[in-house]
Amino acid sequence: MSEPSLKANACGTANIAGANSATYTTPATTTGDSGSTFQVVVTNTAGTVTSNPATLMVTPAGSPIVSLSTNTLTYATPNSLSTVKAQLVTLTNTGTGVLSISGISATGNYSQTNTCGTSVAAAASCTISVAFNPSGTGIQTGAVAITDNAAGSPHVINLAGPVSNLAPNAAVTVSSQNTGTGQLGSKAVDGVITGYPGTYTYEWATNGQLAGAWIQLTWSSPVQLSQVVLYDRPNLSDNIQAGTLQFSDGSSISVGTLPNNGQGYPVTFATKTVAWVKFTVTQAVGNNIGLAEFQAFGPLGPVVSLSSTTLNFQSQLLATTSPAQSVTVTSNGTSPVIFSGITVTGDYAETDNCNGSTLPVGSTCTINVTFTPTATGTRTGTISLADNAMGSPQTINLTGTGAVLTSPSITTQPANQTAIAGQTATFSVAASGSGPLGYQWQKNTANIAGANSATYTTPATTTGDSGSTFQVVVTNTAGTVTSNPATLMVTPAGSPILSLSTNTLTYATPNSLSTVKAQLVTLTNTGTGVLSISGISATGNYSQTNTCGTSVAAAAS
CATH class of the missing domain: 2.60.40.10 (Immunoglobulins)
Incomplete structure (x- = not known):
């Protein structure tokens, strides 16, 4: 019987070149192959038979989608009795493909640690802990950039601090409080983020309540709110696992599990004008719950985030221009960014679509930077963005090396x-x-x-x-x-090659007590053909014996 012949009718019933066995494996498929049918024609000298067609369906490769629990973190002015605490952001892959992460980095006076690794499976989550180390009392902005294979990369978490916390200006009411230990409701807005097992007098704790406990902040006149940050008591035995934020405008927001390791749980929302906000615990474990701190922040206004605050250029020949490097500028605040000027220093030049424009919230523009060194060695420079955002002017630091041309x-x-x-x-x-x-x-x-x-x-x-x-x-x-x-x-292929371990033997003058001893030479055929030996002989006062015979195979000795 002759070999079978395989046909596919992706376009009619066309033969597939080289597909001549009982099994056929396609090349890498595309969605354009979906719906194609494949059949095989089996023949011998007695006749031909064609199989039923089999259909190939190709499903699009799953795509990851990045969802962040918040894209803005706000840090309060630190109290002299406590440091600024880290806040936690949850990243969830809500898509159907694996999320590949090539980098997570923080800029400015911010740092991050995370549990994300290099990939996050579909429907899985990881956490990013962002810490703030302020220098001075002025507004300091930064960003966490997550570079990945999902649409919209890099995904940015905007950072700002220290920002005025509205909570200390509110009257505090609670469902209960432990007055005997001084763990009062007012301690949740004292600006000190600590508590039991440290200094428990700086936290609010209920009198044995779990689910159903609540705390409310009420202002004497309505305020604008856009973010609340909740800090659980740092007591590992007790933990708030769910709750609800209710606002005087009738709206509410669900709250998940609060970290009880001292980190904040930020809740970001569209700006609300409210007279009060109330947090009610709906699920908890332990013996008693409360809060180390309850912070409330108003809208940030315009905020600029940069995909990078540093650009490093490779060695560049004098008077020649490097390829451009790009920085993406994102408006991540609560109102548009208006750019009034972009300046460059050093051996650098830029083009952009930012300067003189108004950048709506959530929109981006791009700055392209080139390097043309005028002298050898390290060359530094900056790009400064002047705008109406907090932290203006924002700065991009530039570094490159000028080099001279050397012949090979x-x-x-x-x-x-x-x-x-x-x-x-x-x-x-x-x-x-x-x-x-x-x-x-x-x-x-x-x-x-x-x-x-x-x-x-x-x-x-x-x-x-x-x-x-x-x-x-x-x-x-x-x-x-x-x-x-x-x-x-x-x-030549198949030729023997004779290799001797030495081609010189030297003998010492014999001692009267001993005779001259024989020495051994190894002959190796290092070629690829058989070495044929027609004779081995010695001359003079020398003699030889050998194990070579009449032939030595290739690679033998």
């Missing part, structure tokens, strides 16, 4: 090579000089087509190649250098 030189010459006919041989060179370096290998001084890298491998050699020389010409814009020639020796 050979640092490692090509070496002679030996090959058996039918084998290949490889020649290599090492060269220095200003990049990019160009390579052109030559055989017997004639250019070899396509041999344009630092290494060249010959085609299968023949005995006619034996004695050929190979050299390489290395070039850049400053000059040219040619390597020393290396010689290729080709041994």
Whole structure:
């Protein structure tokens, strides 16, 4: 019976070249292949039969989607009795494909740690803990940038602090409080983020309540709110696992599990004008719950986030211009950013679509930066963005190195090579000089087509190649250098090669107490054919015996 022939009717019933066995594996599929049918025609000298068609359905590869529990973190002015605490952001992959993360970084006076690793499965989550280390009392902005394979990358968490906390200006009422230990409702707005098992008098604790406990902040006149940050008591035995924020405008927001390791749980929402906000616990574990701190913040106004605050350029030749590097500028506040000027210092230039524009909330613009060094060595510069956002002007720090052009030189010459006919041989060179370096290998001084890298491998050699020389010409814009020639020796295939462990034996003057002893020489056939020996003889006052016989196989001794 003849070999079967396979056909596919993705477009009619066309034969698939080379598909001539009982099994067929397609090339990598695309969604365009979906719905194609495949059938096989089996033949022998007696006749032909065609199988039923089988249909291929191709599902689009799953795409990841990044969902952040908040894209804004606000930090209160630190109290002299406590430090600024980290806040926790949850990243969830709500898509159907694996989220690959290539980097998570923080800018400004902020730092981050995370549990995300390099990938997050579909429907899985990880957490990013963001800490603030303020320098001075002025507003300091920053961002956490998450670079990944999902649409919208990099995903940015906008950071701002220290920002005025509205909670201390509110009257506090609670469902209950532990007056005997001083764990009063008012301690949840005292600006000190600490509590039991540290200093419990700086926290609010109920009198044995769990679910159903509540705390309310009421202002004497309505205020604008856009974020609340809740800090659970740092008591690992008690934990708030769910709750509800209710507002005087009738709206409410669900709250998840609060971290009880001292970190804040931020809840961000569209700006509300309210007279009060109330947090009610709906689920808890332990013996008693409360809060170390309850913070409330108004809208941030315009906020600028930069995808990078530092650009590093590779070594660049003097008076030449580098490829551009880009910085994405994002409006992440609660009102548009208005740019009034962009200035550049140092050996740098920029083009942008930001300057003079108004950037709506959630929108981006781009700054493209190039480097043209005017002197050798490290060259620094800055780009400053003037705008109506907090922290203006924002600064991008620039660093590059100016270099002079040096002509190429050979640092490692090509070496002679030996090959058996039918084998290949490889020649290599090492060269220095200003990049990019160009390579052109030559055989017997004639250019070899396509041999344009630092290494060249010959085609299968023949005995006619034996004695050929190979050299390489290395070039850049400053000059040219040619390597020393290396010689290729080709041994006929199947030929024996005789190799002796030594070709000289020396004997000492014998002592009266001993005779001259024999010495041993090893003969090895290092070739690929059988070594035929027609005779082994010694001359002079010497004699020999051997184990060689009349032949030695290839690789034998």
